[in-house]
Amino acid sequence: MGWPWRHWHPGLLAHPFALLAVWDGRWYRMIATRGYFLLPGQQSDPAFFPLLPVVLHGLHAAGLSLDTAGVIVSNLAFLVGLLAFYELSRHYLPEADARNASVAAAVFPIAFVFSMVYSEALAFAALTLAGLFAVKERWLACALCAGLAALGRPHAVFVLLPIAAIAVGRWRTLSFPGRIGAITAILAGPIAIASFCMYLWLSIHDPLAWTTAEHAWGRSFALTGPYRAFTEIAGSPLREQAWLIRDAIFCSIYIACLAAAWRARLPRTWIIAGALIVIAPLMSGSFTSDTRFGLLALPVYWGIALLTRQHRRQLALRVGFPILLTAGTATIWLHWP
Numbered sequence: 001m002g003w004p005w006r007h008w009h010p011g012l013l014a015h016p017f018a019l020l021a022v023w024d025g026r027w028y029r030m031i032a033t034r035g036y037f038l039l040p041g042q043q044s045d046p047a048f049f050p051l052l053p054v055v056l057h058g059l060h061a062a063g064l065s066l067d068t069a070g071v072i073v074s075n076l077a078f079l080v081g082l083l084a085f086y087e088l089s090r091h092y093l094p095e096a097d098a099r100n101a102s103v104a105a106a107v108f109p110i111a112f113v114f115s116m117v118y119s120e121a122l123a124f125a126a127l128t129l130a131g132l133f134a135v136k137e138r139w140l141a142c143a144l145c146a147g148l149a150a151l152g153r154p155h156a157v158f159v160l161l162p163i164a165a166i167a168v169g170r171w172r173t174l175s176f177p178g179r180i181g182a183i184t185a186i187l188a189g190p191i192a193i194a195s196f197c198m199y200l201w202l203s204i205h206d207p208l209a210w211t212t213a214e215h216a217w218g219r220s221f222a223l224t225g226p227y228r229a230f231t232e233i234a235g236s237p238l239r240e241q242a243w244l245i246r247d248a249i250f251c252s253i254y255i256a257c258l259a260a261a262w263r264a265r266l267p268r269t270w271i272i273a274g275a276l277i278v279i280a281p282l283m284s285g286s287f288t289s290d291t292r293f294g295l296l297a298l299p300v301y302w303g304i305a306l307l308t309r310q311h312r313r314q315l316a317l318r319v320g321f322p323i324l325l326t327a328g329t330a331t332i333w334l335h336w337p
Helices: 016-021 024-034 051-061 066-092 095-107 111-115 120-135 139-152 154-169 176-204 209-217 225-235 238-263 268-284 290-296 299-307 311-329
Strands: none
Touching (some): 016 066, 024 051, 051 066, 051 120, 066 111, 095 311, 111 120, 111 290, 111 311, 120 154, 120 176, 139 176, 154 176, 154 290, 225 238, 238 290, 268 290, 268 299
């Protein structure tokens, strides 16, 4: 029994976990083995940020296959991220809500991405740890995690907003080294992205190669991006239109959950950061994969927890979400998440 993409991997029966390494997993493996290479006008790998490829390269050098390393890293990182998210949520929510928020993150219908050879699990773990370390005033650890999150997914850089709010709120009680650490934590994400741009400049002579590469996928960042995202849906072929509609629906769900968190007066900077994580990708002119990008908007899960406080709604969360997650997982072979 073969699998449709034989040039990516052998049959699924021979390699049961190969399904978790398809689509963007191919690009991350390519970077891990040969580095970055820009082909102007063609789809090329500078569009993918370096955190996961660096980890894959190190584990591959230690003897693991790239697919095995990717699946192990993603699942372990997601477990760490869930534990950190629960602890972070307890700082803002009652314990029962914090638990439900963590359950929502674990069984969200698109959460299968966290088990794939994608960067989302690493970015999720780094982002949640950055928030948790900021709350605990462990600024250097916060800075490290904020930088790693941005190197995993660029829109994770918006975690600097809640970090800055926490630092400002505690500024008067911080020692001088604490203030330096807090400033470092705030700037860590932008500095990490700048360092990646510097690397691209030195290696392939284009500091913005990651945006240049996006053009081949039909993405070009502009203020008119959200408008173009809607017009793309109307003008796409029927098969592609269905997936764009899926992404647009999830984008709307994310915004509704963020609105629920806002009404509950949860920290505004966290919610604004979540909204930027969801909306900023639309500046590229497409809803494509916004379902996946929005997984890093942590207040979405807080909103879900608040909306499912009633017993019947909790049943929908704990039973309905896993069913939808199973159905979502089955779509991997049809389309990228």
